[in-house]
Amino acid sequence: MNAAYTLPDERGHFGEYGGRYVPETLMQAILELEEEYRKAQADEGFQEELQALLKDYVGRETPLYFAENLTKYTGGAKIYLKREDLNHTGAHKINNSLGQALLALRMGKRKVVAETGAGQHGVATATACALLNLECIIFMGEEDIKRQQLNVFRMELLGAKVVGVNSGSATLKDAVNEALRYWVTNVEDTHYILGSVMGPHPFPMIVRDFQSVIGNETKEQYHEKEGKLPDAVVACIGGGSNSMGMFYPFIKDESVRMIGVEAAGLGTDTEKHAASLTKGTPGVLHGALMYLLQDEHGQIQEAHSISAGLDYPGVGPEHSYLKDSGRAEYESITDDEALDALKLLCKMEGIIPALESSHAVAYALKLAPQMNKEEGLVVCLSGRGDKDVETVRARLGGNGE
Amino acid sequence: MNRIEKVFQNLHQHNEKAFVPYIMAGDGSLETLAEKITFLEKAGATAIEIGIPFSDPVADGPVIQQAGIRALEAGTTLRSVLAKVAEIRPIVHIPLIFMTYMNPIMAYGIGNFISEASKSGIDGLILPDVPLEEEEMIAPIADRAGIEIIRLVTLTSPLERISAIASKGKGFLYAVTVNGITGARKEFKDELGRHLEKVKDVSPIPVLAGFGISEPEHVKEMNQHCDGVIVGSKIIELFQSGELAKIEELIASSKIEEIKL
Numbered sequence A: 001m002n003a004a005y006t007l008p009d010e011r012g013h014f015g016e017y018g019g020r021y022v023p024e025t026l027m028q029a030i031l032e033l034e035e036e037y038r039k040a041q042a043d044e045g046f047q048e049e050l051q052a053l054l055k056d057y058v059g060r061e062t063p064l065y066f067a068e069n070l071t072k073y074t075g076g077a078k079i080y081l082k083r084e085d086l087n088h089t090g091a092h093k094i095n096n097s098l099g100q101a102l103l104a105l106r107m108g109k110r111k112v113v114a115e116t117g118a119g120q121h122g123v124a125t126a127t128a129c130a131l132l133n134l135e136c137i138i139f140m141g142e143e144d145i146k147r148q149q150l151n152v153f154r155m156e157l158l159g160a161k162v163v164g165v166n167s168g169s170a171t172l173k174d175a176v177n178e179a180l181r182y183w184v185t186n187v188e189d190t191h192y193i194l195g196s197v198m199g200p201h202p203f204p205m206i207v208r209d210f211q212s213v214i215g216n217e218t219k220e221q222y223h224e225k226e227g228k229l230p231d232a233v234v235a236c237i238g239g240g241s242n243s244m245g246m247f248y249p250f251i252k253d254e255s256v257r258m259i260g261v262e263a264a265g266l267g268t269d270t271e272k273h274a275a276s277l278t279k280g281t282p283g284v285l286h287g288a289l290m291y292l293l294q295d296e297h298g299q300i301q302e303a304h305s306i307s308a309g310l311d312y313p314g315v316g317p318e319h320s321y322l323k324d325s326g327r328a329e330y331e332s333i334t335d336d337e338a339l340d341a342l343k344l345l346c347k348m349e350g351i352i353p354a355l356e357s358s359h360a361v362a363y364a365l366k367l368a369p370q371m372n373k374e375e376g377l378v379v380c381l382s383g384r385g386d387k388d389v390e391t392v393r394a395r396l397g398g399n400g401e
Numbered sequence B: 001m002n003r004i005e006k007v008f009q010n011l012h013q014h015n016e017k018a019f020v021p022y023i024m025a026g027d028g029s030l031e032t033l034a035e036k037i038t039f040l041e042k043a044g045a046t047a048i049e050i051g052i053p054f055s056d057p058v059a060d061g062p063v064i065q066q067a068g069i070r071a072l073e074a075g076t077t078l079r080s081v082l083a084k085v086a087e088i089r090p091i092v093h094i095p096l097i098f099m100t101y102m103n104p105i106m107a108y109g110i111g112n113f114i115s116e117a118s119k120s121g122i123d124g125l126i127l128p129d130v131p132l133e134e135e136e137m138i139a140p141i142a143d144r145a146g147i148e149i150i151r152l153v154t155l156t157s158p159l160e161r162i163s164a165i166a167s168k169g170k171g172f173l174y175a176v177t178v179n180g181i182t183g184a185r186k187e188f189k190d191e192l193g194r195h196l197e198k199v200k201d202v203s204p205i206p207v208l209a210g211f212g213i214s215e216p217e218h219v220k221e222m223n224q225h226c227d228g229v230i231v232g233s234k235i236i237e238l239f240q241s242g243e244l245a246k247i248e249e250l251i252a253s254s255k256i257e258e259i260k261l
């Protein structure tokens, strides 16, 4: 891995991963999307419009915060938090939703479909659509609707139509299936705003690029504060978008360790986890070749995590490639470890992190003491925990102890 | 010559249209597969599409999704379907075509799958999630084993692309008649007839229309513009409800003589 990293190739492959495994009906739409995206990239007007919205509407740049109490507590490397939780709508998802909503407008498509798990991507997309006056329909698994009632109401307040999905495990994977089916049926006037670095090319590239603002800012901010590169960056992995956005600007900086943290659920030695890179095998789902949780017959298995946003049985193709190439490392954190990290961050720093992000925090707590005090690591705090307070209360029994 | 090419040559000589029903292997247990296939052959099917269930069939509507779930719950696997087809093949004369998604095949091993499918007497393969751009990983291997890849063209494919796709195939071209997923429809777009004729114009191989076709009237209508039809969801429903006479009627509707001037 070096200065020559230019993936994906022109066919949308990251090594053997990625590609465009979609019904023929969608081919024209994704070819058009790719072409339009390349034009938008080169179009200063488009870039300025996006930058202005990110600044004045989303509230970027987000702070890179030195977590001094946490650093003292762990007694090792300096721990910095990249505060994506301070974005408008409370997570990194808006970086991508806004970018893609602008693309939809460019393509003359005034209708948008999206999937959501935790509801964060759904809320971000409903928000972007409200702002840009686009019609918005969100598919969400019935199980997730139960877990994330408030986010459903938020999306509806923002003017989106939320459609429950009952097929399969009634979670994120099934919401993606249904969003894809809807897109196949309405492709002529509808754009699909995919919420993570997954799906057919060019989505993994587009979402990565829109999320790269995370890593780009981090690099500059860290340099301002410490005069060098961080020694490690750590981010949680659902489909892989906040992590890819953090990693991508550092790929060529080989001294920087890139560590993705998957959800181990009840443990990777049980059947209840979402650790696709740690325990899965390569296969094709939702338009791309990537690591998947599947049985020996190639049937997709259900994922499990306390955090709805990590509850997905696959991981985007670029992560699959980075794992095989060894450039990035992948670890996993259990439900209990994530909850402990959430509590600790609340008490030590006065920040309630999303359950997803708590997985990254939990791994940082293990990693920092193994590093020396001159070193520094950055945790991507991908979202705030307000949406999870009810889940956490149910688990902890209300007293926070 | 592959069995698919032969039946189409034969149909062409007799100026007849094709009717290809789709069934889901393992729906109602694998033990019913031989019975269904022989029934369909006797009723006049040109070839049979055998679905192999996948947990996440994005190109399929509710009827085929449910059939897939029933099949998976009955323990159906790619391996068991291959074994069953090998057993049935000696008593069936018409072409048998697998329709499934890429992942079960990858999990089985592409090379192994093709060689065993070929040994079991499978003649063709339809993969709705493998467009031209990705077929390199399987098409050449299938080709060498004499299994024909049946490619799909849709209402959104530009004519140039349709032409490129059609020129790759040897069996027949699958012209998708709706923007959408499988499942019975009441009506089709007005421009469909013209679209099918354009596809036929550029295709060196027979063109069959599929997706949404559910009534004898649809069959007759489509057959005025192409070489035959593929019917899936409706066949599955009729097997479910035991209305075998209606299946015979549907198939027979494709045999009705050309309208005389």
Ligand SMILES: Cc1ncc(COP(=O)(O)O)c(C=O)c1O
Residues within 6 Å of the ligand: A091, A092, A117, A118, A119, A120, A121, A195, A196, A197, A236, A237, A238, A239, A240, A241, A242, A243, A308, A309, A310, A354, A356, A357, A382, A383, A384
């Ligand atoms: C706060 C937060 N972090 C992380 C994720 C996981 O997604 P990704 O891996 O694409 O960043 C989600 C998904 O909903 C989320 O809401």
